[in-house]
Amino acid sequence: MGISIWQLLIVLGIVILLFGTKKLRNIGSDLGGAIRGFKKSMSDEDKKDSDPDAIEENAEAKPYEAGTEEKPRDKSHS
Secondary structure, three states: OOOOHHHHHHHHHHHHHHHOHHHHHHHHHHHHHHHHHHHHHHHHHHHHHHOHHHHHHHHHOOOOOOOOOOOOOOHHHO
């Protein structure tokens, strides 16, 4: 007994009538962009975990930590 093709087409027609094709296209492109971004971040994490050189580079590029170095001077007050 499952869902027939005609039932799916009727539901699709109702969704198009409710939201309009432009809004559905925007939702689809936003969803696609989110999925691409998620996949890219997951592959970047895998590369960082498997590449020991990347770990050393990240350790060298630490941001400023309070109390470890002299604070940068603001040249506008000189």
